[in-house]
Structures are given as C-alpha cells and as structure tokens.
Amino acid sequence: MFDFIRESRVVEEGQHSIILEIPEKIYMTLYGDLTEDNARYILSQYLKHRQDDGTVSDVKIKQNRYSHTVNIYANLHYLENEKTEQEIYAKGKVNL
Secondary structure, three states, X not given: OHHHOEEEEEEEOOEEEEEEEEEHHHHHHHOOOOOHHHHHHHHHHHHHHOOXXXXXXXXXXXXXXXXXXXXXXXXXXXXXXXXXXXXXXXXXXXXX
C-alpha cells in the first residue's frame, strides 16, 4: 500500500505536520471504515517504513469524495522524544 500513498509535509513555527493521501479504493478494500485507530496504525507503519522518528499527535482522518482519496492528518514531534530502534523493512514484514 505504501507505493500508493502521497505524502505532504509542512513546518510552521517549528510544528511539523504530515498528510498522507491514499486512494479511496485501496483504503476501503483494506480497512473499510474511516477510524482514528486505522489512521494511527497506517501512519505508524508508514513512518517505520520511512525510518522516521517523529512522535505522532492529533491524528485525523477524512474522506475526500471529489478526489476519491482518504487523507490522514497528523502532527509530528521530533524534540525530546526517544530515538526509536530502526527496523529493516522487508516486504511481508509489515502486516497491512
């Protein structure tokens, strides 16, 4: 699924934000429901895949019916968080 995700990031006044844009058909096939739990899971797996150490907060998920996408919004925090151990990503290791 990561191959189909479009990522956007913004930094405003030291606050990092991320938006993951996922094709609606792919998201609905895998998850079905728009839930914050699903959004947090996708975001955490995506960040592991990218070996990104950001700590996530304020996760929101919305469906854009005009562009046929599911968008996940979150803030990322990089200061005062612990360095996570990097995992080697291999196909089949992440259970989506």
